Amino acid sequence: MSPRNAEGRASKGPRSLLRCVVETLVILAIVVGVDVLLVFALYPYGSTSEVVWSEYFSAADQNIDTVVVGSSTAQRAIDPNVLDNTLGTSSFTLATPAQPLEDSYLAVSEAISGHGVKRVILGLDYETMSLGSWDKANITYVQTKAAYESLPKAIGDYAGLLTSSGFFTGSKFLQVLFPWTIAHEKGGVQSVENNLRMRLGGTTPIEAAKVREPGWTYVGKGYGNYNYLLDTSNAKAAMSTTSHAITDFTDQNMATLQKIIDLCNENDVQLVVVVTPRPAFNVLCYGDEYSQQMARIRDLVESAGGVFLDANLLKDDYYAPTAENFADGEHLNATGAEGFSAVLAEYLERLDAGEDVSGMSYSYEGWSDYLASIDYISAVTLNGSVEDGTATLTATPYAGPNVQVEYQFCLCDVDGNVTGVLRDWSSDATVTCAVPADGSLSVRVNARQVESGADFERYCMWSLS
Structure with a gap:
């Protein structure tokens, strides 16, 4: 072999390696570029998370001494503007839909480091503690926050995602790299065009959110809400236990709550944990499990010097x-x-004044007293089954144990209009009737307290088609 050929073969290796490196970098650059473009085009602009973080970081030079965190139950229960009017505080809400406790911890950490807040109000409900983290909510919350903060903080937040449980074993890895796969416009080309038009046309996140959520009104300080009304006749679908099984609070959620407690204590921040209000039927549906599980949170919070309030146990004189x-x-x-x-502002005002506020609420140990205080019918549901051409329907009232309920069962047409009385008022919660030959049947149950004289207090429909 000639010296020239040997030299050529020797030099070919390094050049080939360099070429591979360059080609790989080019491919990565193309993938990243396409990903960025797809995020810009497909990732919905104007979510409530985006409103929260854009407003928060625009208030970087303002005083914020109280922050509200938690999922949508906290987001839509606590108006910081009302708190400030009573307490003279400067509050802001970082609560967002489906916010897992890991993100609440992230928000508390940001509020402490960025504004030195002195009070954290963590709003939660049963599902906050019993369900696992929803990856979509977790990823979109962190990514939206990262889009408005400094690069070092954004890197830190992404590092938190990278080290989160199950990151490399599930789809979360790809969802972080390609966020448009979990949150994207779903209305076709027109939706994508509208999304781009808002991004490029100077539309603010608040304005964009109002387009996406026509019933939503922004009030200020991160807070917005809706004017929807609960339909108690559809209580079964509205119950959390219809969508989620009744389970114990997870060890992971209890551990994360402990992290939030520790973070607040380490920074001399008062932690106020608030179980947000819900209709009585959506407390009663858990049975005794509600008080048993919620007592675990109370004990954890209060043993560390924090404040715990279950709004559902506030006495009628107060709420x-x-x-x-x-x-x-x-x-x-x-x-x-x-x-x-x-009401929450008054509670905190009394607390700040050193008053004993324990008398404002029932206790989990006195659960029977709370149940007895429900002296009305919160809702009634109607369940049915069909066997051998006969329908058996049973009504279930959601009321206190001392409430005597009577029922009236009516036949209805397809539009829900009453066409006749199947059985008039009685304390019997079960009725049977023959299924018509065409297989369609619609029954309405009216419920009221015995001898109330009301036409009805609550009702529910059951249909077979």
């Missing part, structure tokens, strides 16, 4: 929400949030 205060089975509407926020 007695009606169905009209709720948007659905889990959320307050704008009117309901204004009323509850005023």
Whole structure:
């Protein structure tokens, strides 16, 4: 072999390696570029998370001493504007839909480091503690926050995602790299065009959110809400236990709550944990499990010096929400949030003044007293089965143990209009009837307290088609 050929072969290796490196970098650059373009085009602009973080970081030079965190139940229950009017504080809400406790911890950490807040209000409900983290909510929350903060903080937040449980074993890895796969426009080309038009046309996140959520109104300080009204006749669908099985609070959620407690204590921040209001039927549906599990949170919080308030156990003298205060089975509407926020502000004001506020609420140990305080019918549901051409229907009232209920069963047409009485008022919650030959049957049950004289207090429909 000639010296020239040997030299050529020797030099070919390094050049080939360099070429591979360059080609790989080019391919990666193309993939990243396409990913960025797809995120820009497909990732929905104007989510409530985006409103929260854009407003928060625009208030970087303003005083914020109180922050509200938690999922949508907190987001739509606590109006920081009402708190400030009473307490003279400067509050802001970083609560967002389906916010897992890991993201609540992230928000608390940001509020402490960025504004030195002195009070954290963590709003939660049963599902906050019993369900696992929803990857979509977790990823979109972190990515939206990262889009508005400094690069070092954004890197830190992404590092938190990279080290989160199950990151490399599931689809979360790809969802972080390609966020448009879990959150994207679903209305076709027209939706993508509208999304781009808002991004490029100077539309603010608040304006974009109002387009996406026509019933939503932004009030300020991160808070917005809806004016929807709860339909108690559809209580079964509105119950959290219809969508989620009744389970114990997870060890992971209890551990994350402990992290939030520790973070607040380490920074001399008062932690106020608030179980947000819901209609009585959506508490009663858990049975005794509700008090047993919630007591675990209370004990954890109070043993560390924090404040715990279950809004559902507040006595009627202080807080007695009606169905009209709720948007659905889990959320307050704008009117309901204004009323509850005023009650919460009074509670905190008394607490700040050194008053004993324990008398404002029932206790989990006195669960029977709470149940007895429900002296009305919160809702009634109607379940049915068919066997051998006969339908058997049973009504279930959601009321306190001392409430005597009677029922009237009526036949209805396809539009829900009453066509006849199947059985008049009686304390018997079960009725049977023959299924018509065409297989369609629609029954309405009216419920009221015995001897109330009302036409009905609650009703529910059951249909077979």
